Amino acid sequence: MLSQTVQNYIEVRRAAGFKFEAQAGLLCSFAAYVDARGEHYVRASTAIEWAGLVAKVPQRAHRLWIVIRFARHAHVDDPRHEVPPPVFGSETWPRRTPYILSQGEVARLLQAARGYGKSPLLGAIYGTLFGLLASTGLRISEALRLRYADITPDGLLIRNTKFRKSRLVVLHDSARAVLEQYLSQRRAFTPLDDHVFVSLRGTPLIRECVDGIFRELVKRIGLPQGAGLPRITPHSLRHTFAVRALQTCPDGREQIARHMVALSTYLGHVDAAATYWYLQATPELLRDIASCCERHVENAS
Numbered sequence: 001m002l003s004q005t006v007q008n009y010i011e012v013r014r015a016a017g018f019k020f021e022a023q024a025g026l027l028c029s030f031a032a033y034v035d036a037r038g039e040h041y042v043r044a045s046t047a048i049e050w051a052g053l054v055a056k057v058p059q060r061a062h063r064l065w066i067v068i069r070f071a072r073h074a075h076v077d078d079p080r081h082e083v084p085p086p087v088f089g090s091e092t093w094p095r096r097t098p099y100i101l102s103q104g105e106v107a108r109l110l111q112a113a114r115g116y117g118k119s120p121l122l123g124a125i126y127g128t129l130f131g132l133l134a135s136t137g138l139r140i141s142e143a144l145r146l147r148y149a150d151i152t153p154d155g156l157l158i159r160n161t162k163f164r165k166s167r168l169v170v171l172h173d174s175a176r177a178v179l180e181q182y183l184s185q186r187r188a189f190t191p192l193d194d195h196v197f198v199s200l201r202g203t204p205l206i207r208e209c210v211d212g213i214f215r216e217l218v219k220r221i222g223l224p225q226g227a228g229l230p231r232i233t234p235h236s237l238r239h240t241f242a243v244r245a246l247q248t249c250p251d252g253r254e255q256i257a258r259h260m261v262a263l264s265t266y267l268g269h270v271d272a273a274a275t276y277w278y279l280q281a282t283p284e285l286l287r288d289i290a291s292c293c294e295r296h297v298e299n300a301s
Contacts, residue, residue, distance in 0.1 A: 001031075001035050001040060002031045002034045002035060002039070002040060002041065002042070003028070003031040003032070003035055005031075005074055006027045006028060006030070006031040006070065009027070009070050009073055009074065010024045010027065012073075023066050026063055026066050027066060027067070027070055029050075030047070030050050030063075030066075030067055033046070033050045034046055034050075041074075041078070041080045041081045041082070042067065042070070042071040042074060042075075042081040042082050042083075042084070043082055044082045044083070044084040044085065047064060047067045047068075047071070047082075047084040048064065048084055048087055050063070050067070051063040051064035051067065051088065052088075057088055057089070058091075060088040061086070061088035061089050061090060061091045062091045064084060064086060064087070064088050064091075065086065065091035067084060068083060068084055068086060071083045071084060096230060096231065097230045098230060098235075098236060098239035098243075099223075099229075099230035099231065099232045099236045099239070100236070100239060100240050100243050101134075101223075101232075101236060101237070101240045105221070105223060106134050106237070106240065108221045109130060109217055109218070109221060109223075110127055110130055110131050110134070112217045112220050112221050113126040113127040113129075113130050113131075113217055114126075114127035116213065116217065119200060120185070121185055121186065121189060121200060122200060124181075124182045124185050124186070125182070125186075125197060125198070125199075125205075126210075126213060126217075127182075128178055128179060128182040128197075129143060129197050129205075129210070130214070130217075130234070130237065131175070131178055132175065132179065133234060133237040133238060133241075134237045134240065134241060135171075135172060135174075135175040135241070136156070136169050136171070136175065136241065137237075137238045137241030137242055137245070137266070137267050138156075138158070138169065138238065139235070139238060139268070140207065140210065140234040140235060140238075141207065142158050142268075143196075143197065144195070144197055144204065144205055144207060144210070145159070145195075146158075146195065146196040146197065147194065147195060147196065148183075148194065148195075148196060150196070151179070151183075151196070152168075154168055154170070155168045155169050155170040155171050156168070156169040156171060158268065165268070167265065167266075167268050169266065183196075186198070189202065190202040210234065211233065211234065214233065214234050218232050238267075242263065242267060245263050245266075246263065
């Protein structure tokens with residue numbers, strides 16, 4: 001049955017360092033679909049039919065490309081496995097233009113977060129959480145997974161992110177002071193041997209709840225929203241951090257290269273291309289690049 005071949009492939013991918021969770025779930029779904037039809041090998045027509053069960057073309061392309069990569073692997077051992085053609089196009093999803101907050105917008109957002117709710121601790125929780133995202137560029141998932149033991153004298157230890165890598169995120173003195181103040185407030189409510197960010201009941205914060213409160217704060221302070229505008233999410237604070245860091249990049253090819261590598265490592269990007277994406281996705285940085293090019297042409301002429 002195809003299910004065993006799929007399971008072997010999943011184990012190979014994970015042994016290579018990939019988490020391979022969402023992809024594994026889709027491949028298991030595909031294998032069950034194939035087994036139910038009484039087939040034992042990948043058939044291009046069956047793969048296309050299975051991928052087409054979802055409504056949106058980008059999702060169909062994503063599902064089919066997962067099968068294509070698996071089929072290439074399986075075909076090496078057994079040529080009876082067919083490699084489907086990518087009939088739904090590329091699996092690359094267009095990345096949305098990020099919303100970059102101004103310094104004033106960040107300040108207003110954090111002020112609203114500190115005043116959120118009736119309990120002073122609730123305001124401290126969300127004020128510190130969103131402030132930490134803004135000052136470090138952490139992913140929201142990384143911040144929510146932080147444990148008290150991850151706070152070290154050298155910074156925050158971010159454990160087992162993409163490709164099971166860990167990294168150290170240095171804290172500015174001001175950020176550390178705010179974090180310590182929050183922890184001292186929390187001590188009276190819950191022990192400090194578990195998650196850093198918890199609810200008033202002492203349970204770890206849930207991502208959906210955090211997103212909902214963030215949307216409420218965005219609406220409260222009047223940030224632009226609506227059709228055709230970039231979405232403002234907690235991840236926007238990470239985008240903002242990355243763009244501000246790139247704006248401080250020194251002149252000179254070698255200095256820029258070192259700066260980009262350092263920032264890519266700090267943000268936990270697996271591929272430096274994810275860092276360079278900000279150069280083409282952010283109008284502010286594009287204007288800066290255009291201005292530099294104009295000055296270079298003027299000086300050369």
